[in-house]
Amino acid sequence: MSLRLLYTLICFLFGLLPLEAQVTISEEPAISDLIRYYKSENSKKSFVRAWRIQILTTNDRLEMEQGIKKFQQLYPGLNYDWEHNPPYYQVRVGHYELRADLEAVLLELKQDFPSALPVQADISKRALIDY
Numbered sequence: 001m002s003l004r005l006l007y008t009l010i011c012f013l014f015g016l017l018p019l020e021a022q023v024t025i026s027e028e029p030a031i032s033d034l035i036r037y038y039k040s041e042n043s044k045k046s047f048v049r050a051w052r053i054q055i056l057t058t059n060d061r062l063e064m065e066q067g068i069k070k071f072q073q074l075y076p077g078l079n080y081d082w083e084h085n086p087p088y089y090q091v092r093v094g095h096y097e098l099r100a101d102l103e104a105v106l107l108e109l110k111q112d113f114p115s116a117l118p119v120q121a122d123i124s125k126r127a128l129i130d131y
Contacts, residue, residue, distance in 0.1 A: 050123040055113040056091040064089040
């Protein structure tokens with residue numbers, strides 16, 4: 001019993017002592033310069049190369065509009081955009097930084113849109129953060 005009391009007392013006393021630690025990081029100046037350069041170059045770009053899911057490609061505008069209506073009814077929480085790259089209309093959904101991030105959604109979408117496929121696109125950083 002006295003050993004237990006002694007152990008508790010020692011733990012209590014060490015708990016009262018202020019413990020301080022100081023960590024010093026020293027890095028090569030070339031590394032610091034490279035990090036600064038990377039940050040400045042990256043902040044200049046407002047778009048990044050990322051991933052979207054293309055659910056529909058058609059040359060018929062009416063078919064595209066019907067596909068969008070179907071998508072909105074089935075997946076009201078997902079955002080979409082469409083583009084006209086003559087002669088095709090393309091409907092794309094989501095914004096994903098990594099391809100692995102979209103795989104689960106792609107499998108779900110393929111049930112209703114069998115031709116859905118992942119595509120790379122230039123996406124604004126804001127869209128990627130907000131999504």
